[in-house]
Amino acid sequence: MRAVLAGTASFFLALGLATSGHAGSRAEEILERFENANQWRDHVMVVAHRAGGLQDGKRRFAENSIAALRDAISLGAEMVEIDIRRSADGELIVMHDSWLDRTTDCKGEVLGYAMTELRKCHLVVEGTGDVTAEPVPTLREYLSVAKDKILVNLDNKLETADLVDMVALARAMEMEEQVVVKANLWSAARVATVKATMARVGQGFQFMPIMADDAVRDPAFVEAAGNAFAVDAVEMITWRGDAEKMTDTGGPLFSAKVKAVAVRGNWHIWVDTHAIVNKPGGFLSGGRGDEMAVAAGFPNEVFGFWAERGATMIQTDEPRAAINWLAANGYRVPYADVEEPVASVAGQADLSQLPVN
Known part of the structure; x- marks a missing residue:
């Protein structure tokens, strides 16, 4: 992995060079493909949004749950994306909203609950209302399950300074290279601000930006920003906006010129379906999203469309459907059998082996 300055809140980073202690693990195989995009242009990596959990448009697991994490691992996804907040007493937890009402059986603001109180709040399967046996997970618990099996994208819902604690936790667990964070770049001034912030956070990180085509349309800026941070991937947003018609081209960030930039920089192009x-x-993918791929039954017009336009990473709520279709249509290169896959958890997460804070 190419070392650069440390990253910051809302940025996408793959951290540090993998240690020899993880050699041969599934995460090491994933990191090798993540760090060497040009060698793996024929393989599309799958990122499970909020750890995934949808199957055929129906939610099987609570979002951001360890049950969903285990399922993503068993499917063979390369990465899960999760959201990070703090409890009232400062514990780093996995939770998207600032309120508990939508995703748990508790009510009120997350910051109103200490960790011991959050232990009594159980995750809810959205759409069904089913209350699971899984309490709000801590980041430490989440990372302990993911370690050496899958990469973890931390979407920081806190302040920039909180990234220091997240990185310190991952480093203490000897898995900082398996953790990822993200944020947006849109101008030279923003690039300068991000570099300054990264310098304050510390050394040893590799930065990967997010770019959206409402603000970024120039391949020269994409290349300059990539070079400034020695990235391994760039997350590209093709806004649907109010358009009724889906994109025919993928927009300016999926042009031949941007793909050439990606090849010169040896980085992945990431799309959000x-x-x-x-x-x-398909609000982030020009109308070509999971709903069209799965509910409407046109996966080629989504997964195939983006793969043919150079995307080698797809973030989806439907990792099972994406992996199955991509593999069946020649967009996945099998990994070596380095370890037994983790069995899929059909219902609740098994917390018996997790550390209790």
Whole structure:
């Protein structure tokens, strides 16, 4: 992995060079492909949004749950994306919203609960209302299950300074290279600000930006930003906006010129097909999202479309459907059998082996 300055809140980073202690693990195999995009242009990596959990449009697991994490590992996904907040007493936890109402059987603000109180709040399967046996997980618990099996993208819902504790935790667990964080770049001024912030956070990180085509359309800026941070991937947003028609080209960030930039920089192009609440389908992918791929039954017009336009990473709510279709259609290169896959958890997460804080 190419070393650069440390990253910051809302940025996408793959941290540090893998240690010899993880040699031969599934995570090491994933890291090798993540860090060497040009050698793996024929393989599309799958990122499970909020750890995945959807199957055929129906939620099987609570979002951001360890049960969903275990399922993503068993499917062979390369990465899970999760959201990080703090409890009232400062514990780093995995939770998207600032309120507990939507995703747990508790009510009120997350910051109103100490960790011992959050232990009494159980995750809910959205859409069904089913209350699981899994309490709100800590980041430490989450990482302990993911370690050496899958990469973890931390979407920091806190302040920049909180990244220091997240990185310190991953480092203490000897898995900082398996953790990822992300944020947006859109101008030269923003690039300078991010570099300054990264310098304050510390050394040893590799930065990967997010770029959206409402602000970034120039391949020269994409290349300059990539070079500034020695990235391994760039997350590309093709806004659907109010358009009724889906994109025919992928937009300016999926042009031949940007793909050439990606090849010169040896980095992945990442696309988001997952849904956004209360927004039209494919809101981040020009109308070509999970709803079209799975509910409407046109996976080639989504997964195939983006793969043919250079995407080698797809973040989706439907990792099972994505992996199965990509593999069946020649967009996945099998990994070596370095370890037995983790069995899929059909219902609740098994917390018996997790550390209790």
